[in-house]
Amino acid sequence: MNLIETSRAIKDGHISLGIELGSTQIKSVLITDDFNTIASGYYVWENQYKDGVWTYPLQQVWDGIRESYKQLAADVYSKYHQPLINIGSIGVSAMMHGYLVFSNSGDLLTPFRTWRNNLTEAATDALTDLFDFNIPQRWCIAHLYQAILNKEAHVDSIDFMTTLAGYVHWRLSGEKFLGIGDASGAFPIDEQTGDYDAVFLGMFSQLEQVKTYTWNIRSILPKVLKAGQPAGYLTEEGARLLDEKGTLTAGSVMAPPEGDAGTGMVATNSVRKKTGNISVGTSAFSMVVLDKPLKKVHRDIDIVMTPDGSPVAMVHTNNCSSDINAWADIFKQFAGRLGIELQADKLYEALFLVAAKARPDAGSLVNYSYLSGENITKMPSGRPLFVRTANCEFNLANFILAQLYAAFAPLKIGMDILTNEEQIRTEVLIAQGGLFKTPIIAQQTLANALNTPITVMKTASQGGPWGMAVLAAYVKKNDLRLEDFLDQKVFENPETLTLNPEPMGVAGCKQFIDLYRAGLSIEHHAVDMLTEKQQNPVS
């Protein structure tokens, strides 16, 4: 579309908005009906560790959404000279799972517990045994049951439990829905009915500790919808939450709110059976759409759903890029001392590119990027740790490569279970996430770590919110199955780059992983010996 055509599309509302609340950024992306991004906005935020809980204040959710929307609207006006009055369809996605519970008057009952918390081991052991289905620590039902086991007073007053995307959607539209992908990280889904598993709901309700409450699990969970189904309309109040200037009008059709896993699958065109993709950011997770059930229950493989309701095997690690960011900030501060003010992209590029000069084994340096606990390596909480012997090759190139290897190490260990025990392997994995903003380096390192070709699309670094915008557009025109819609309408001619594993890199990464495994008890010891500093309670 040329400028005039795009400007007309904006005026006529032939546009879709995707908003994704990721762990480090709230991003908004606006697309035209040909799925091209025409404007974007973002807001930077960070989880806080307060009172032993990883959290974000809900006020910041709205400050961030408004700021990111404001930037996007300004971007539209400056490029196309049009105010944003009427947006055809809107979709919200976010980091999944966690614990957000509300009373019947809509009050938040306890500060938001994010996916990053490892507080629910007892609940997950009990529920996994009960259902004979893996319940990971970060899932909503695990948080709820743990709160019950802890006898937390607020549980009595629960009227509604949802995810972050479900919460934002509810406030924008007044509707309590979840897309099936996001719902599958709240409570297990039955593929046949496309709804929460009725047998498991019954089993949960019959638990002694659960029976004592007046609420029923079914009634506090949001209703489940599949991609393409309308999930309400933007209300007047919702429009004011997005756009405080009052320009935006109500009435946009809303897509089912999704999780960032689902939007990652859409953004990489990986909803078809046997396709695989990876998301790398604060956390890392690989997803393969299953063509048959797994042979057995694995505590390290989560079963979630595509946005149109097919089961997916997910390997999820809580830690990926946070330690890289912490070190990048140290280098930024040092550059600042020399009078050099570095923008983030320049900083990451300068650091990542030097890794190309590293020894393939990263000079025998070892790093544990555990800002929080790690399920895959059974680490109860996190103490980021860099360790080396006196005679190893300690230089910047090896240091940065060790950081990258460490970011992918838990994922590599988890993926080995998928490939070795379940023989699930895809020809290629399509990756997306902020680490690919600097081309090649993270992509090649991931290919070497997983010993699998990795494809990255041109849109990789803004994948999630763009994927959500595409799901919002799909609500307006859903005459094809989602996988066909993506193949035929969205990804007719994708711009991609595939990198194959390099034999020396594969061998070098294996050496790193051997050292990493050997030293895991050092990390355990650090967890035991160093107490986490507490911050003030969340307001």
Ligand SMILES: Nc1ncnc2c1ncn2[C@@H]1O[C@H](COP(=O)(O)OP(=O)(O)O)[C@@H](O)[C@H]1O
């Ligand atoms: N220019 C860049 N080059 C490489 N990595 C980057 C760059 N900018 C940001 N990153 C990394 O990308 C991460 C954000 O990725 P993203 O997929 O948006 O994650 P999240 O959903 O966890 O916020 C940052 O935390 C940082 O580690």
Ligand SMILES: O=C(CO)[C@@H](O)[C@@H](O)COP(=O)(O)O
């Ligand atoms: O838990 C999941 C997916 O299962 C994610 O929502 C969570 O790891 C957050 O992802 P990001 O690191 O914000 O991309």
